[in-house]
Amino acid sequence: xxxxxxxxxxxxLLAATGNGAAFGADSTPPVPKNPQRIVSVGGGxxxxxxxxxxxAALVAVDTSSTYPEAATKLPKCGYQRTLSAEGVASLKxxxxxLAGAAGPPTAIEQxxxxxxxNVRFSEEHSVEAAKAQILKIGTVLGREEKALExxxxxxxxxxxxxxxxxARPKVIFVLSAAGSKLLVSGRGTxxxxxxxxxxxxxxxxxxxxxxxxxxxxxxxxxxxxxxxTTRTQAQIADAGLEAALPGIGLTPAGKAHRVIVMxxxxxxxxxxxxxxxxxxxxxxxxGTAASPGTLPSQAGQNGQPKQAGQVGQVGQAGxxxx
Amino acid sequence: MxxxxxxxxxxxxxxxxxxxxxxxxxxLVLLWSLGSGAMPLGWGEILDSLWNGYGRxxxxxxxxxxNLRLPRILxxxxxGGALGVCGAALQGLFRNPLADPALIGVSAGGSLGAACxxxxxxxxxxGGIPIVSLYAIPFAAFLGALAATAVVYxxxxxxxxxxxxxxxxxxIAINATTGAAIxxxxxxxxxxxxxxxxxxxxxxxxxxxxxxLAGCVPFxxxxxxxxxxxxxxxxxxxxxxxxxxxxxxxxxxMKRGIIIATTLAVGAVVSFTGTIGFVGLxxxxxxxxxxxxxxxxxxxxxxxMGGCLLCVADVIARMAAIPAEVxxxxxxxxxxxxxxxxxxxxxxxxxxG
Numbered sequence: 054x055x056x057x058x059x060x061x062x063x064x065x066l067l068a069a070t071g072n073g074a075a076f077g078a079d080s081t082p083p084v085p086k087n088p089q090r091i092v093s094v095g096g097g098x099x100x101x102x103x104x105x106x107x108x109a110a111l112v113a114v115d116t117s118s119t120y121p122e123a124a125t126k127l128p129k130c131g132y133q134r135t136l137s138a139e140g141v142a143s144l145k146x147x148x149x150x151l152a153g154a155a156g157p158p159t160a161i162e163q164x165x166x167x168x169x170x171n172v173r174f175s176e177e178h179s180v181e182a183a184k185a186q187i188l189k190i191g192t193v194l195g196r197e198e199k200a201l202e203x204x205x206x207x208x209x210x211x212x213x214x215x216x217x218x219x220a221r222p223k224v225i226f227v228l229s230a231a232g233s234k235l236l237v238s239g240r241g242t243x244x245x246x247x248x249x250x251x252x253x254x255x256x257x258x259x260x261x262x263x264x265x266x267x268x269x270x271x272x273x274x275x276x277x278x279x280x281x282t283t284r285t286q287a288q289i290a291d292a293g294l295e296a297a298l299p300g301i302g303l304t305p306a307g308k309a310h311r312v313i314v315m316x317x318x319x320x321x322x323x324x325x326x327x328x329x330x331x332x333x334x335x336x337x338x339x340g341t342a343a344s345p346g347t348l349p350s351q352a353g354q355n356g357q358p359k360q361a362g363q364v365g366q367v368g369q370a371g372x373x374x375x
Numbered sequence: 376m377x378x379x380x381x382x383x384x385x386x387x388x389x390x391x392x393x394x395x396x397x398x399x400x401x402x403l404v405l406l407w408s409l410g411s412g413a414m415p416l417g418w419g420e421i422l423d424s425l426w427n428g429y430g431r432x433x434x435x436x437x438x439x440x441x442n443l444r445l446p447r448i449l450x451x452x453x454x455g456g457a458l459g460v461c462g463a464a465l466q467g468l469f470r471n472p473l474a475d476p477a478l479i480g481v482s483a484g485g486s487l488g489a490a491c492x493x494x495x496x497x498x499x500x501x502g503g504i505p506i507v508s509l510y511a512i513p514f515a516a517f518l519g520a521l522a523a524t525a526v527v528y529x530x531x532x533x534x535x536x537x538x539x540x541x542x543x544x545x546x547i548a549i550n551a552t553t554g555a556a557i558x559x560x561x562x563x564x565x566x567x568x569x570x571x572x573x574x575x576x577x578x579x580x581x582x583x584x585x586x587x588l589a590g591c592v593p594f595x596x597x598x599x600x601x602x603x604x605x606x607x608x609x610x611x612x613x614x615x616x617x618x619x620x621x622x623x624x625x626x627x628x629m630k631r632g633i634i635i636a637t638t639l640a641v642g643a644v645v646s647f648t649g650t651i652g653f654v655g656l657x658x659x660x661x662x663x664x665x666x667x668x669x670x671x672x673x674x675x676x677x678x679x680m681g682g683c684l685l686c687v688a689d690v691i692a693r694m695a696a697i698p699a700e701v702x703x704x705x706x707x708x709x710x711x712x713x714x715x716x717x718x719x720x721x722x723x724x725x726x727x728g
Contacts, residue, residue, distance in 0.1 A: 113698070131699025134570050137581060139443055140698030142435070143413035154567075157574055159582030166442045168435055176567070242566065262565040 082170040084193055088148035092141055094133045095152020097324030098174065099124050101187050102150070104203055104325040107194045113144045115155075120318050138163035148172070150190065178246035180211060180331075183323040203325045210328025214335050217252035222338050224253040224313075225276035225306070228263050230288050230297040237266045243321040248280065251334035268300030276306045278338060282317035313337045390672035393665045397679040401452065404686045408448040411690050413697045414439055442584065450583035450591070451689040451703075452682035454644040457595045458651065459658030459681020461637040463673050464602045466659055467609040468633050469539060475655040476641040479542065479634060480523035480549035482652075485645040486576060487553040488519020490560040493571050512575070513590070513646040520642030523549050528634055537630040539616070577702035578649035580689055587647040598640030602674050605629045609670040653707050654681050657715050664718055684711065 090112045093099040099118035102108055113128040115136075130141050133152060138160045141149065149169060153176025155161065164171060172193055174186045184204045191200020226244035228236040238244040239260040248255045256276035257266065266274075279298065281289065289297040294307065301307035319330050379392070410421060416436060424440040458476055465474040476482060492515035527549050531542035557572075564572055608624035620626050645651070658681035659673060666672050685703070688710065692703040 129699065131696070135574065135700065135702075137413065137693070137698065137700035139439065139693070140413040140700055142439065143415070143698050157571070157582065159584075163443055163582075163584075167438050262569070264562075 081165055082168050084170045084172060085147050087195065088193070090144070090146045091148050091150065092130055092144055092146040093118060093150045094130065094136065094155045095150070095174070096120065096318040097183070097186065097322040098150045098152050098190065100318070100322060100324035100326065101190050101203070102194070104187075105191055105194060105196045105199045107196055110194075112146060113141075117152075117318070120316075120322075120324075136160045138167065142167050142169060148193070150174075153177070178241075178243040178323055180207065180250065180323075180327060183207065183325075183327045186323075187325055207325070207328035210332050211250075214252070214332060215339065217339065221252060221254040222277040223256040223275065224248045224278050224280050224338065225256040225271070225274060227279055227281040227285055227289075227298065229285055230281075230292070235266045235271065235298060236263050237271075238263050243323065244280065246323075247320060247331065247334060250331045251338055253278075253334075253338050271298065271300040272303040275304050277304075277309075278311040278313055279306045280313045280315070280320075280334070282320065283314055284317060286312070286314040386667070390666035390669055390676070393662070394672055394676050394679065397662075397676060397683065401679050401683050401686075404683050404690075405448055405452060408451070408686050408690050409440075409444055412439075412444060412693055416440075446583045446585050446588050447580055448686060448689070450580045450588055450648065451686045453588070453591055453595050454580060454648050454651065455654050455658070455685025456678040456682035457591075457598065457640040457644045458655035459684070460599055460602055460674055460678040461641050462655030462657075462681070463659035463662070463670070463677035464605070464609065464633045465637060465655075467612060467670055467673075468630060469543060470613065470615075471543075472660065473656070474543075475652075476637055477550070477650075477652065477655070479546045479637065480527045480553065481520045481638050481641045482645050482650050483550045483553040483557075484523020485516040485520040485642055486650055487523065487556050487560075488515040488517065489513075489575050489646070489649075490557050490572055491515055491519065493575070494560045494564050494568050510590075513587070516646035517642050519553075520645065521638060523553060524634060524638040524642075536627060537634075539630070542634075575649040578645075578651035578704035579692075579700075579702055580648050580685070581693075581700060581703075583647065591643045591647060594639040594643035598636035599674075599678060601632050601636040605632055606670040606674045609674075613668070649704075651685070651704050651707060653704075653711050654684055657711050658684055660715070661718070664722065 089110055091102070091107075091110045092113045093102055093111055094115045096115075096117040096119060099111070099114045100120050102111060103121050103124060108123065111124075111127060113130045114124050115131060115133040116129050117133050118124045118127075128144065130144060131137060133154050134156045136155060136157070141160075141164060146169060149164060149171040151161065151171050151173045153174050155173070161171070161173075172189065174189070175182050184207060187200050187203050187207075188197075191197045191203075226238040226242070226248065228238055228244075230236075237257045238255075239257050239262055240255070241261050242263065245255045245258070256274040257264075279301065289312070291297075294310065294312065295302050298307070306312070313334070315330070315334065318324070319326055320334070322330075381388075410416070410418060414436075416439075420436050421440060424437045461476045462474070465476060465478060466472055468474070469478070489512050492512045496511075527542060527545040528537070530545040530548075531538050533541070561569065561572060608619065608626070608629045611619040611622045611624040612626065612629070614622070616626055641655075659677040661684075662673055662676035662680045666676055685707065688706040689703050691710070692701045692706045695701050695706070
């Protein structure tokens with residue numbers, strides 16, 4: 054009992070002196086050599102672990118990890134931006150991979166306090182960052198060669214992009230179109246980066262991040278194509294293009310009914326499939342989309358079943374739009 | 376048992392009975408709260424960590440109990456208590472059952488301060504000081520809360536007297552103004568900032584640590600002291616301001632004291648937890664339904680009731696979606712609002728209205 058009072062006294066004293074982090078919050082615990090229980094936070098990170106063939110050690114993923122199919126069957130530790138430290142700790146991980154978006158910061162800090170090692174990645178949307186992330190995960194999991202192979206594959210895909218000829222098509226990325234309130238991605242977003250990589254121009258580059266856009270502003274942007282995710286496509290399909298995106302009828306994209314639909318993790322995840330996604334988007338943007346059957350296989354190399362239905366749908370949507 | 380029942384039934388001892396009962400309930404809830412969480416821990420392990428655990432090497436449970444659960448449940452209690460007791464005092468001051476701490480702009484000001492810090496970042500000349508950059512958001516939120524209530528207070532003060540009706544209107548105006556300003560910040564925010572903003576506005580005690588607790592407790596304790604001091608004059612105020620003055624109640628000092636206490640306590644709490652609604656409104660009502668309207672008991676009773684409510688809500692927030700977590704504000708409203716309606720209906724039936 055005296056011990057208890059002593060502990061409480063010490064606790065209060067430490068709190069009062071603003072020095073309560075007595076459990077080594079400053080020193081991040083070392084990353085284990087051969088992790089057996091991994092929690093992966095972030096769709097791109099999870100995808101990489103599968104692509105490296107290291108999924109046997111995965112015990113849980115976050116809700117943004119939607120690819121491959123097998124990942125969706127694992128226990129979920131919540132959404133990547135609203136993690137709970139005790140919740141993640143209850144999965145007893147010996148290593149946590151954290152995408153750049155993972156948060157809130159207090160939860161990340163608390164995981165360190167609990168002595169659980171983690172590896173964090175940058176939130177940068179670039180091919181370089183994606184490759185660095187793959188190599189880092191490969192090193193941590195002892196699969197450097199496989200990681201190099203994935204990176205080489207991305208390099209190949211990027212190198213084989215056709216050099217754009219003529220004007221760059223102006224593309225608008227629609228994040229959501231619920232109730233005809235349009236959220237469009239400006240500079241500094243993942244979609245912006247993808248559009249540029251695929252040789253297009255972001256029609257909404259006058260602002261940063263995601264902003265609501267009016268019908269008139271949409272018309273003034275005059276995009277040549279609308280890019281959106283499968284989830285938003287459902288909203289658009291329900292309402293019809295003109296009703297979901299007021300003002301689109303006045304733009305080249307609306308007149309030609311040019312809507313490119315891609316899976317959101319595939320398009321915006323900056324994981325191991327980033328090269329394929331860029332090539333895929335470029336092909337659809339520049340009107341050279343391959344037929345669904347001959348679209349580049351995403352995960353064929355690592356023995357994972359590829360999402361044929363998803364990719365085929367993307368190809369069809371792209372073609373129908375042209 | 377019979378004595379307890381008699382105390383519960385006798386109107387003279389009834390409020391005291393319920394304050395004591397609530398204190399017991401709070402202890403039980405705190406224990407229950409300590410024992411529940413995503414990590415399944417037995418009472419043996421928990422007690423072992425409590426007894427010999429502080430600073431012991433190599434036990435993950437110790438860090439979990441000492442650095443996550445303990446500060447968290449204590450923050451839940453302190454935050455809920457502060458909201459409850461300030462709600463009770465403001466309902467007494469305004470003589471309006473709908474008053475809550477949000478009414479004098481303290482929560483809205485806190486939100487605006489936090490939004491300011493999230494979107495604009497730390498001013499350059501302050502960025503070098505480590506403690507400022509680490510606690511920039513709570514610090515800005517606290518300043519925002521103080522500033523907003525200062526505006527409300529000065530608008531409502533006329534010739535050294537606080538006009539309570541003007542105070543109410545000024546509070547509504549400052550709520551609208553800060554709402555507009557937060558709207559502007561939301562519009563200007565980048566993607567990441569926007570998520571941080573919405574996380575803040577949902578409210579959570581999950582980020583509590585000993586430092587944030589040490590930041591809140593002095594203000595809440597001071598406020599509780601001030602409000603207990605003014606409990607008797609608050610009873611006089613129930614008869615109206617001039618009657619209270621004739622009875623010798625220090626009306627003007629009391630108004631100032633209540634506003635200052637609320638600003639300090641709620642400002643400090645919301646700056647660490649974000650905005651948590653409903654507790655401040657409902658806790659005093661719940662206590663009054665049990666123990667009657669005497670402020671000498673309503674003030675401590677609302678503190679205990681508010682702390683109890685938020686602790687229970689936080690346990691549910693932690694346990695409902697393991698290993699993920701539900702924002703505690705959502706839990707408070709989901710459980711509290713229907714229960715409150717039920718109590719209102721029961722009251723209506725009883726009084727035949």
